[in-house]
Amino acid sequence: MTAGRMTAGLGELLRLALRRDRIMLPIWIYALIGSVVSTLVSIRRLYPDDASREQLAQSINGNPSLRTLYGPVYDAHSVGALTAWRILPFGGLMIGLLCVLLITRHTRAEEESGRLELIGAGAVGRSAPLAAALGTALTACVTVALAVPLLMTAFGEDAAGSFALGLAYAGVGLVFAGAAALAAQVTGTARAANGIGGALLGLAYVLRATGDASGSSGPEWLVWLSPLGWAERVRPYRDNAWWLPALMLAAFVVQVAGAYLLADRRDLGSGLLPQRPGPPAGAPSLRSAYVLGLRLQRGSLYGWTAGFLAAGLVFGGISQGIRQLLQGSGSAQQLLERMGGTHGAVDSYLSTMVSTFGMVAAVYAVQTVLRLRGEETGGRAEPVLATGVARLTWAWSHLVYPLLGSAVLLLAAGLGLGLGTGAVLGDLGGWTWRLLGAALVQLPAVWVFAGAAVALFGLLPRWTAAAWGIVGVLLFIAYLGPLLSAGQWVLDLTPFTHVPRLPGGTVTLQPLLWLTLVTVALGGAGLAGLRRRDLG
Amino acid sequence: MAMSMSPAVSVSGLVKTFGRTRALDGLELSVARGEVHGFLGPNGAGKSTTIRVLLGLIRADSGTVRLLDGDPWRDSVALHRRLAHVPGDVTLWRNLTGGEVIDLLGRLRGGLNPDRRAELLERFELDPTKKGNAYSKGNRQKVALVAAFASDAELLILDEPTSGLDPLMEEVFRGCVAEGRDRGRTVLLSSHVLSEVEALCDRVSIIRAGRTVESGSLAALRHLTRTSIEAELGDAPQGLDRLPGLHGVDLGQGDGGGVHLRCQVDTDRLDALLRVLSAAGVRTLTSRPPTLEELFLRHYEQPAESAPQGVTS
Numbered sequence: 001m002t003a004g005r006m007t008a009g010l011g012e013l014l015r016l017a018l019r020r021d022r023i024m025l026p027i028w029i030y031a032l033i034g035s036v037v038s039t040l041v042s043i044r045r046l047y048p049d050d051a052s053r054e055q056l057a058q059s060i061n062g063n064p065s066l067r068t069l070y071g072p073v074y075d076a077h078s079v080g081a082l083t084a085w086r087i088l089p090f091g092g093l094m095i096g097l098l099c100v101l102l103i104t105r106h107t108r109a110e111e112e113s114g115r116l117e118l119i120g121a122g123a124v125g126r127s128a129p130l131a132a133a134l135g136t137a138l139t140a141c142v143t144v145a146l147a148v149p150l151l152m153t154a155f156g157e158d159a160a161g162s163f164a165l166g167l168a169y170a171g172v173g174l175v176f177a178g179a180a181a182l183a184a185q186v187t188g189t190a191r192a193a194n195g196i197g198g199a200l201l202g203l204a205y206v207l208r209a210t211g212d213a214s215g216s217s218g219p220e221w222l223v224w225l226s227p228l229g230w231a232e233r234v235r236p237y238r239d240n241a242w243w244l245p246a247l248m249l250a251a252f253v254v255q256v257a258g259a260y261l262l263a264d265r266r267d268l269g270s271g272l273l274p275q276r277p278g279p280p281a282g283a284p285s286l287r288s289a290y291v292l293g294l295r296l297q298r299g300s301l302y303g304w305t306a307g308f309l310a311a312g313l314v315f316g317g318i319s320q321g322i323r324q325l326l327q328g329s330g331s332a333q334q335l336l337e338r339m340g341g342t343h344g345a346v347d348s349y350l351s352t353m354v355s356t357f358g359m360v361a362a363v364y365a366v367q368t369v370l371r372l373r374g375e376e377t378g379g380r381a382e383p384v385l386a387t388g389v390a391r392l393t394w395a396w397s398h399l400v401y402p403l404l405g406s407a408v409l410l411l412a413a414g415l416g417l418g419l420g421t422g423a424v425l426g427d428l429g430g431w432t433w434r435l436l437g438a439a440l441v442q443l444p445a446v447w448v449f450a451g452a453a454v455a456l457f458g459l460l461p462r463w464t465a466a467a468w469g470i471v472g473v474l475l476f477i478a479y480l481g482p483l484l485s486a487g488q489w490v491l492d493l494t495p496f497t498h499v500p501r502l503p504g505g506t507v508t509l510q511p512l513l514w515l516t517l518v519t520v521a522l523g524g525a526g527l528a529g530l531r532r533r534d535l536g
Numbered sequence: 537m538a539m540s541m542s543p544a545v546s547v548s549g550l551v552k553t554f555g556r557t558r559a560l561d562g563l564e565l566s567v568a569r570g571e572v573h574g575f576l577g578p579n580g581a582g583k584s585t586t587i588r589v590l591l592g593l594i595r596a597d598s599g600t601v602r603l604l605d606g607d608p609w610r611d612s613v614a615l616h617r618r619l620a621h622v623p624g625d626v627t628l629w630r631n632l633t634g635g636e637v638i639d640l641l642g643r644l645r646g647g648l649n650p651d652r653r654a655e656l657l658e659r660f661e662l663d664p665t666k667k668g669n670a671y672s673k674g675n676r677q678k679v680a681l682v683a684a685f686a687s688d689a690e691l692l693i694l695d696e697p698t699s700g701l702d703p704l705m706e707e708v709f710r711g712c713v714a715e716g717r718d719r720g721r722t723v724l725l726s727s728h729v730l731s732e733v734e735a736l737c738d739r740v741s742i743i744r745a746g747r748t749v750e751s752g753s754l755a756a757l758r759h760l761t762r763t764s765i766e767a768e769l770g771d772a773p774q775g776l777d778r779l780p781g782l783h784g785v786d787l788g789q790g791d792g793g794g795v796h797l798r799c800q801v802d803t804d805r806l807d808a809l810l811r812v813l814s815a816a817g818v819r820t821l822t823s824r825p826p827t828l829e830e831l832f833l834r835h836y837e838q839p840a841e842s843a844p845q846g847v848t849s
Contacts, residue, residue: 112669188669189630277665278632282639292640295632379627383680386591386621387644390613534594 009124013132017106021136027469028098029140033147035091035476036169040083040155050077065349068213068315069356069479071232074239080157081237084165090479091169092228093205094472095144096176099137100197103180106133109190130181130263134256137177145170161237164245168234171248175227176201178255185262195303202360204228206311213318227251289389293397296375297368301405304364305412308357312416315353316435319346319421346425347504350417350435354503355496357413358442359475361406362449366467368401369453373464376535391531395454399523402450407443414439438502444515445495449474451522458529542605544569544691544722545590550599552585552746559585561746562599567724572717574737574754575726582746583726584624587695590724591621604691617646620684624696624726626676628668634679635664641683653686659708673700685712692716692723698732710735731825762800764824765809769795770817779812781805794819 018025047053057076060066071089075081107130110116116129145166152162176197183196204226211223212232223229227248234244285291372395375381384394417439418432425431453467460466474494481491491497495518498511545567552560560582567573577583588594590603592612601608606615628637635657642648657664660678671679677700684692692713698706713723713736727733733740734754742750762783768790776785781802790796795816801809806823813821 277663278636278667280633280635280664282636282643286636286640287643289644292629292632296629299631379623379625380629382591382593382623383621383626383641384644385593385612386616386619387641388613388617388646389644532595536588536593 006125006127007131008128009119009122010128010131010135013119013124013128014135017132017136018139021102021105025102025136025140028094029143029147031472032091032095032098032140032144032169033151035480036083036087036148036165037151037155039087039480040079040152040157043079043082043086047079047082053077053079053082056082063345065213065345065352068209068318068349069352071208071212074235075237078158078161078237080152080161080165081235083152083157084161084168084234084236085232086480088165088168088172088231088234089205089208089228090476092172092231093201095141095169095173096201096204096227097198098140099173099177100180100183100194100201102137102140103133103177104184104190104193104197106136107181108184108187108193111184112188112190126263127260130184130259133184134177134181137173137180141170141173141177144173158237160240164234164240164242165236167242167245168231168236168248171234171245172227172231174252175230175248175255178252178259181259182255182262185259185266191300195300199303199307202307202311206314208232210314210318213315289384289393289397290400292384293400297371297398297401297405300364300368301401301408304405304409308361308409309412309416312353312357312413312418313420314416316350316417316420316422316431317424319349319424344504346421350421350503351438351501351505353417354414354435354438354442355478355499355501357410357417357439358445358496358499359478361409361413361442361446362471362475364409365402365406365446365450366453366471368398368405369450369457370464370467371401372398373457373461376461379536382536385535391535392527395527395530399450399454402453403447406446406450407440410439410442410446411436434503441502441507441512442496442499444512444519445499447519448495448515448522451519451526454526455522455529456526458526458533461533541569542602543567544604545573545724546600546602547586547590548600550586550589550601551597552582552589552594553597559746560589560596560599563743563746564748564751565741566751567722568739569722570717570720571738572713572723572725572736574733574740575724575743576728576730576733576740577726577743578728581743583743584695585746586743587621587693587724587726590693591616618689619691619693620645620687620689621693622677622680622684622695622697624699626673626680628671628676628679630667630669632668633665634662634668634671634675637668637679638664638683638686641680642687645687645689647688648683648686649688653682656682656685656712659711660705674702674705677701678705681709681712685716690721692721694723695726696728697725698727698729706732734825763803763806764800765797765813766822766824767797767813768792768819768821769797769813770819771795773797773812773816775812779805779808782809790819792819 047056053076057073060070060073069089071085073082073085075085107116110119110129119129148166148169149159149162152165153159179200180193180197183193183200187193187196205228207222207226208229211220211226211229214220214222223233230244230248233239234241286295372381375398381394385391414436415432418435419428421435422428422431449467449471452470453464456467457464474496477490478494478496481494495515498515500507500511543566545565547563547565550560550563550565551558563582563586565575565586575583575586585594589596589601590608592608592615595609603615604618608615628634632640638653639648642653656662660682662675662678662682666675668676677697681697684694694713698709701709710732713725716723723736725733725737737754739753740751741748772787772795776782776787779801782805783800783802785799786797788796797813799809
């Protein structure tokens with residue numbers, strides 16, 4: 001086939017994809033762009049002069065815990081540079097996530113559902129479906145790459161720096177779009193493709209965070225293994241390292257070429273990994289909805305737990321040296337306390353980490369609740385519910401995971417943090433117990449997210465996916481709110497504000513009980529709705 | 537039987553709306569115990585919606601629904617232990633094998649007969665070691681069929697169960713339904729395929745746009761149907777234009793110098809037509825039972841096509 005024939009129908013497919021995303025995509029793009037502008041405005045307001053910015057830079061750069069979260073400040077004199085520093089680690093993660101979700105949704109998910117076969121039988125070239133998926137991701141990235149510099153220059157920032165920022169931001173999206181295109185060829189399911197994409201995003205974040213935290217005295221080179229690190233090292237408004245966006249574009253092209261190569265070598269509907277036959281009969285234990293729930297949820301639980309344990313070990317391991325680095329840096333101490341820690345630099349760093357793990361666990365909690373909706377709309381709930389399984393039993397067979405699976409994740413993170421910290425600071429047992437406890441205290445806050453998702457699922461099933469919007473908004477507030485000095489009432493919206501800061505703080509039961517009560521109310525309303533509503 | 541009792545399924549005045557769509561509009565359905573009941577209707581007529589109400593998956597807006605003397609919404613769990621359901625579009629979990637799904641569904645229903653399970657796997661030629669996403673549509677259908685037939689459920693609710701099955705497997709399916717009936721089970725069989733319904737069902741209900749338009753025994757229904765006839769005759773048939781119940785007659789030159797006839801005949805007039813044809817000397821004869829479409833066309837377009845059409849020669 002000629003190139004033209006290979007991509008026949010691309011225009012129609014791209015229009016179809018954009019039409020399917022006509023609500024989700026603009027919201028994402030608006031959030032990605034809007035967060036840049038709002039960050040710029042708050043930095044101008046909060047740090048109006050060079051002196052205050054200089055102080056901010058000192059406090060961040062002297063503090064591994066804040067460098068872990070946000071990366072080092074590389075230029076305190078430019079508001080643009082501060083905006084880029086603030087937005088790229090988190091915004092990069094978000095645009096990367098968007099691109100992974102977009103690519104999977106329009107490639108592997110379509111193939112899995114059989115819709116791609118319907119389309120593939122039409123006058124559509126073999127390369128067109130992947131190209132259309134890449135087209136939607138490109139649409140998002142190009143919009144961001146153009147809108148960000150336009151707005152930043154409109155707000156009076158330097159044009160070259162603004163373009164560098166736009167390219168660095170969009171570049172992260174491109175790299176992960178390429179990775180997702182590859183993952184979609186290798187795996188057999190959309191879930192697995194998204195899982196690979198999510199794991200790569202997490203890895204990129206951990207590499208960047210570890211490199212930034214250790215600074216020049218440690219393995220700073222880890223930053224260069226992460227696309228998020230590349231974006232950070234563009235250093236818009238100061239270095240404007242144009243070669244890095246070019247590198248990201250090259251990574252995109254290479255990965256897409258690889259994806260096409262793989263696509264040529266496999267059949268429609270299959271992944272690269274071959275299917276192995278399984279047991280011809282169900283094990284004697286396979287006799288209840290709960291065992292089915294375990295079979296469906298355990299893979300993701302194992303993956304998340306391993307990720308939490310590994311990240312915990314890494315972040316625990318770099319707590320080394322925090323004590324020395326912080327000595328004599330009063331402003332860092334101050335800012336750290338604003339971040340929530342109360343006693344001791346290491347405690348403060350660890351409590352920030354524990355809280356971050358809690359927020360990520362909220363993503364797991366929502367994902368596992370949404371599995372219920374996936375089973376329902378996928379027609380796999382019906383055969384179970386047409387047997388002697390009550391609706392609530394079916395629901396609980398999955399809700400075990402947001403409730404208790406989240407606890408497993410948090411304990412894994414606490415264990416990792418404790419072992420990592422204990423290994424470098426001594427007192428292995430003491431640190432491990434403290435951090436296990438600190439991690440588990442996050443659980444009621446995580447539950448609130450699960451409760452909200454259950455409420456949507458039971459009462460407004462068509463809007464179940466809006467749970468992701470809740471997660472996005474609340475995590476955005478929790479992550480950036482404290483540094484942007486958002487009003488206390490805004491911070492109070494997120495459950496994590498109410499959790500005791502541990503290790504180091506005092507445990508107060510009252511907020512935990514309140515959070516649990518909110519969860520019970522939301523979850524109860526959702527389950528009551530589920531009992532009454534139509535299924536399917 | 538001593539307990540010849542209330543019907544297995546009894547639906548009356550059933551209404552279900554989805555937004556502004558009235559999916560079921562006063563539907564009536566009665567399935568006696570021990571019978572195989574055909575549930576016919578075109579796409580979108582409301583067959584699956586009715587079945588979902590019977591399974592307690594969706595709630596009726598109004599009307600009365602009784603299933604095995606229970607309320608399908610309130611008593612769903614207890615009722616589900618006594619029935620087996622095969623959906624028209626079976627989706628399986630991709631990380632469970634077919635064999636695991638069969639066992640799981642059977643056990644969730646309260647157990648299944650291992651001997652019958654083994655026998656059914658053999659008869660349906662189903663490989664139980666494949667993972668859910670490796671099966672074709674027909675094979676996914678077989679997984680659900682084996683799970684249903686291997687159970688001891690007293691009521692089988694089958695929603696277009698043979699879609700995707702090849703003719704050989706359809707034959708196996710028919711055997712299984714017949715055996716089920718012999719064991720005294722009640723079967724509600726929703727279908728498009730009239731030949732399947734004719735082969736299996738004692739009574740049928742035909743629905744259209746959420747309403748029951750016809751319900752009764754097949755013999756009664758056949759009166760409403762037409763059989764398609766194609767024949768090669770030695771001579772031109774005499775008196776064809778005087779026969780009542782003849783439609784769409786097309787007479788022409790046959791290949792072997794004879795006369796070629798194509799027509800449709802009301803099934804209760806078949807005998808009279810055959811007399812006329814055999815008088816003209818039949819060389820070949822094909823008769824085809826009416827398809828569901830023809831039945832519907834006949835049923836719904838009755839006023840438009842009641843008079844026999846002119847004979848051309």
